[in-house]
Amino acid sequence: MGREDKEIFRQLQQALPEVRNWIDCYVEAYAHLAVPIVDLGFRRLSQYFDQSRLKNSKAVKVDRVQVPPLSQMGLPYFTDFEETSFIGITYMDTFFLAPPAHDCESTHFHELIHVIQWEVLGPDLFLMVYAVGLLAYGYENSPLERMAYELQRAFEAGRSILQLELQVREKTELMSKALS
Ligand SMILES: [Zn+2]
Numbered sequence: 001m002g003r004e005d006k007e008i009f010r011q012l013q014q015a016l017p018e019v020r021n022w023i024d025c026y027v028e029a030y031a032h033l034a035v036p037i038v039d040l041g042f043r044r045l046s047q048y049f050d051q052s053r054l055k056n057s058k059a060v061k062v063d064r065v066q067v068p069p070l071s072q073m074g075l076p077y078f079t080d081f082e083e084t085s086f087i088g089i090t091y092m093d094t095f096f097l098a099p100p101a102h103d104c105e106s107t108h109f110h111e112l113i114h115v116i117q118w119e120v121l122g123p124d125l126f127l128m129v130y131a132v133g134l135l136a137y138g139y140e141n142s143p144l145e146r147m148a149y150e151l152q153r154a155f156e157a158g159r160s161i162l163q164l165e166l167q168v169r170e171k172t173e174l175m176s177k178a179l180s
Pocket of ligand 1: 145
């Protein structure tokens with residue numbers, strides 16, 4: 001890492017507690033609207049994910065998906081990210097969906113990949129890997145997003161994916177090693 005990268009890394013680590021606190025509050029505020037994925041009546045998700053994953057992951061339909069106010073938290077490098085209006089975002093085992101994605105099975109699939117990534121990495125490491133990837137590669141090519149988009153394309157094409165959960169776990173674990 002160069003000196004500038006080290007400085008960004010330090011800023012990220014310093015902001016982590018505040019980011020995590022914002023996420024906890026956001027998830028908590030909408031907990032009463034969170035619906036287990038298994039109850040949503042999608043037909044294809046159970047061909048890809050474990051039943052326990054679909055029971056323990058939740059979706060919240062909102063008008064607008066919110067991201068943490070990172071620039072106010074001492075992280076000036078994420079203004080593009082902050083200003084993007086996302087159709088879905090995952091915080092731990094809960095994801096938030098904007099109107100175009102409320103009933104979109106494919107977006108639910110995509111966000112469920114992120115749920116597994118959150119679980120494998122844990123909150124601090126997920127946020128670090130996500131942020132570092134975003135800065136280094138941009139949104140769609142950041143490693144955690146690229147994995148989700150690639151698998152989503154296979155899902156949309158109707159391809160079966162062998163041992164999806166295991167595949168996501170192993171790939172995500174490799175990413176955390178690359179960061180440390
Ligand atoms: Zn994503």
